[in-house]
Amino acid sequence: MKIVTINGSPKGREGNTNIMVAAVLKGAQAAGAETVNMFLAEKEIKHCKGCFSCWFVTPGQCVIQDEMAEILAQGEGADVLMLATPLKYANISSLLKVFIERMLVLCNPYFKQDPESGMIRHPKKTAAAEAAGMSFYRAKLLMIASGGLSTRDHFQVVSRWIKKLAFYNHTEVIGEIYVPQGLLLNTQEPELRPIIDNYLQLLEKAGREMATTQRLSAETEALLARDFMPADMYVAQVNGFFDRMLSKLEHPYVK
Numbered sequence: 041m042k043i044v045t046i047n048g049s050p051k052g053r054e055g056n057t058n059i060m061v062a063a064v065l066k067g068a069q070a071a072g073a074e075t076v077n078m079f080l081a082e083k084e085i086k087h088c089k090g091c092f093s094c095w096f097v098t099p100g101q102c103v104i105q106d107e108m109a110e111i112l113a114q115g116e117g118a119d120v121l122m123l124a125t126p127l128k129y130a131n132i133s134s135l136l137k138v139f140i141e142r143m144l145v146l147c148n149p150y151f152k153q154d155p156e157s158g159m160i161r162h163p164k165k166t167a168a169a170e171a172a173g174m175s176f177y178r179a180k181l182l183m184i185a186s187g188g189l190s191t192r193d194h195f196q197v198v199s200r201w202i203k204k205l206a207f208y209n210h211t212e213v214i215g216e217i218y219v220p221q222g223l224l225l226n227t228q229e230p231e232l233r234p235i236i237d238n239y240l241q242l243l244e245k246a247g248r249e250m251a252t253t254q255r256l257s258a259e260t261e262a263l264l265a266r267d268f269m270p271a272d273m274y275v276a277q278v279n280g281f282f283d284r285m286l287s288k289l290e291h292p293y294v295k
């Protein structure tokens with residue numbers, strides 16, 4: 041059982057998103073899973089140019105020389121692909137988006153209509169794509185995201201997008217974990233710390249479930265969808281922090 045994580049936070053290892061990822065991976069490792077944790081912030085991945093050389097000139101090979109091929113190689117044999125991102129303007133981060141677009145190299149170009157939904161997608165991948173890292177398609181998907189704006193509706197786009205990606209990749213979403221009060225994930229406030237620690241333990245449990253059943257139980261997913269505190273209390277906390285940060289500065293902001 042292999043779990044491969046692609047973390048699209050520009051803050052990489054130091055980010056709030058990685059606090060979540062690290063807890064899930066800790067649980068998964070304890071349950072015997074092999075894990076790979078990659079930080080796009082540490083990689084050089086250029087934008088897909090849309091030249092389609094990877095389809096029509098050198099099938100299965102991208103013309104861009106950067107670290108994408110190495111990432112695909114490390115993902116070989118993945119059973120679960122965990123995509124992790126901070127929310128950026130209600131969407132995945134640009135780092136993660138650049139990575140996903142470069143997965144075009146693994147696509148079979150032909151179009152095919154799915155008889156069930158009527159939607160068009162590319163057919164299942166080719167043997168060449170298998171050699172080039174097909175696991176990134178075959179792998180089941182787990183979506184993880186952290187945001188700062190407190191309410192869960194901000195994750196709607198990500199939640200719809202991950203399901204569409206699963207459809208494109210002929211795979212399934214096995215869990216979605218969203219933290220809308222992400223600014224608290226690294227709190228050192230003594231009265232808040234136990235709430236966060238409890239949440240991190242739940243994330244470890246999610247990792248164990250992932251490693252043993254390749255899914256997240258409905259019970260754990262529901263527990264993980266609970267907020268750390270009511271939204272108005274969170275707003276007061278965050279604004280108190282902003283007050284302290286801005287108190288000695290001339291600034292144009294009004295509450």
Ligand SMILES: Cc1cc2nc3c(=O)[nH]c(=O)nc-3n(C[C@H](O)[C@H](O)[C@H](O)COP(=O)(O)O)c2cc1C
Pocket residue numbers: 049050051052054055056057058125126127128129130131186187188189190194220222223
């Ligand atoms: C440019 C930018 C855009 C952001 N947009 C959103 C947003 O749309 N919704 C939200 O809830 N948080 C937003 N945030 C807050 C981050 O998602 C949040 O702080 C997250 O936990 C950061 O994770 P990281 O430390 O792993 O990068 C934004 C932050 C930045 C820097």
